Amino acid sequence: MQMPKPNAEILARKAEIVARLRQVLPASAVIDDPFETKAYECDALSAYRCPPLAVVLPASTEETAAVLQACHSMGVPVVPRGSGTSLAGGALPTEDSVILGVARLTQVLETDYKNRFITVQAGRTNLSVTGAVETNGFFYAPDPSSQLACAIAGNIAMNSGGAHCLKYGVTTNNLLGVKMVTMGGEIIEIGGAHLDAAGYDLLGLICGSEGQLGVVTEATLRILAKPEGARPVLIGFDSNEVAGACVADIIRAGVLPVAIEFMDRPVIRAAEKFTHAGYPDVEALLIIEVEGSEAEIAEQLGKITKIARRHNPVELRESQSAEESANIWKGRKAAFGAMGQINDYMCLDGTIPVSKLPETLRGITALSKQYGLDVGNVFHAGDGNMHPLILYDANKPGDLEKCEDMGADILKLCVEVGGCLTGEHGVGVEKRELMHSQFGTDDLDIQMAVKDVFDPKWLLNPAKVFPLDASEGRRQ
């Protein structure tokens, strides 16, 4: 993975740039000590690291505007950062950039149960949004696995999903409004407590723009009434194809569970070893969760298990208690950590049409053999969002490169069968050069023209999303 060469002229002006940042922000909000900036050298895609020129931590929208205006006038690139949990390198700095962290923006500004929304500062973590409203019987629906740590700012930048989006949608479907600062330092408000836009849907455009169009400092989020209850069922099969066919039949029958999770044998074994959740040793495992009152749960699970039994499951276990439910989910939630115990791994998140599942899994198995690297598959089966985990050894020279090549081939396969490169993690730097395989020149050009409108000098997170050769002329 290449990053553009840092601008030597900016590096030479470091002292002057930091002095200017200290003029517009309190002293404690500007970090330039190399020992301290090292903490910001990477996000959760930790294979790539580069300490930034400096880090700023504004405590208000106005401070954010002041610092962006200063960087804009000095021509210094800015990389926004939520909690740094991006798996795609969305918050990876360059040597000549200033990291703008929203970690000090954590306040709840307004909760309105009558109108079912909450307005928060964008550095607040995903789970603590639900934490702020759950005693009143509400929750915030998008639930990325990193929800304990990840910030709403990053969720909006990447349009984060989660396990329950089959029913509740992803971030863009739950976002009502933002306050945002453009690279030029202008504060703009989009959307609010009412639904839909008067004109163009700029909110939909901002969500998922990977911090390239503006820095979101406040967000108004839709909150929902908590269901009366939820219960999962665990179903094991002796083939991936049969598990896939079972999912298709459930959806075809008109039942819409809130989550359908799929794990294959390597992941089941790792998760079982790690958590002792009691998973059977099978080829494929489904965890299907439904919501509602006791009677409603029974009605839905009745239909689901009836369909599942037609496919001769090796195991079918309906949860009978809260403890059992937690146990069923425990292995799935710990799956990534469990795989991490075995090896270094790279996690991809291409999405495929669910009808192409068996074919894609066969293709991944073939690639695994070809490259000589093991793969485990965990994914959101209801919506086709795959999560192949490629295992490699970071200490073995050449293994990371081999893993990256194999990852690229898997993602190209996802595109070939009618899917896309990334379902919920974002492009960042990781999938940037693969964008050519999904988009033509004009498709990319019109997206970059959108950035031209919001950030004409291409100073905000410039080396992300678009292939470097495609964006070169615009980045100067």
Add this chain to the structure above:
Amino acid sequence: MTPTSEAELGEMIASAKAPFEIIGGGTRQIGSTEGAPLHTSGLSGIRLYEPEALTLVAQAGTPLAEIESLLAENNQRLPFEPYDLRALQGTTGTPTIGGVVATNASGPRRIQAGACRDSLIGVRFVDGLGRIIKNGGRVMKNVTGYDLVKLLAGSHGTLGVLTEVSFKLLPAPQATATVLVQEAAATSAATMAKAMASPYDVSGAAHVGGVTALRVEGLEGSVAYRGKALASLLGGEVGLFDWVAQRDVQAFAGREGDVWRISVKPSDGPTTAEALRKLGAQDVVFDWAGGLLWMLAPKGTILRPAITAGHATLIRGEGQTFQPEPAPIATLSAALRQKFDPRALLNPKRMG
């Protein structure tokens, strides 16, 4: 002009010297326009339907009825309940799926299942330079590149001519029940808020003619349970309500006057309606738990001064159709439009 392929449309626009008025079925006439009529009816047909993947891809000129009947045969549906403006506007013609997307037409279920823009997962379109562009795709989770799908939804044909649209679908419910509460408009917002704060997954919350109506949909046993629970929570009764009439605002069909569609914070609904009445509005239909007001007013009545937060669109009548936006938003929108259609060829008089 009626192009029959995306490539033909691309060439037509690339070589054009004068503007076009883009027409699907011509049944959603919102705002003025000028230019040579450009019909999308030659770009018709369902390209892909995978019921087990809950996805459908259709060319933009496909009649909405063709899509809805195919989905109904398979016990599925478009989640967002698109409204039909023919009765309200007195238009004739065949509504197309492209027109639904271009106007982001979303009915009562918007409060539960989202708007058209939330179900739309992919678009193909021809921009103002004649370039064929794709964005999104046919999978329901996709964050690859910028989301131009949302931008195109509701852009009224000003950013590109849609050629193909993809949707995620929902199963059609086995059963539906509506709880009715007889009450005045003033108290309806509180009733609807109470219903929406319940765990009963309300999929429609309307108030019209002294009746508040709350809808639940789903499996039979579940609907029976939730209907009963909701009736007891709100002090209402399970009864009959015409959700198609509600969706299409049939209450105003054939009546003289301007028709406005106004989006506000739900709890502001009744007070906004009252303020609009003082400015001359004659009648109101509430939807979206109070957050959507359809207002009937004598021709030429100025209503926007009473809307402090939210926006109003003039659906029927002469005047400024779209809500003027704050300067920074208007500037960004105008600049985006310039990028997508630098020669101002596509519906030039529409939207601002």
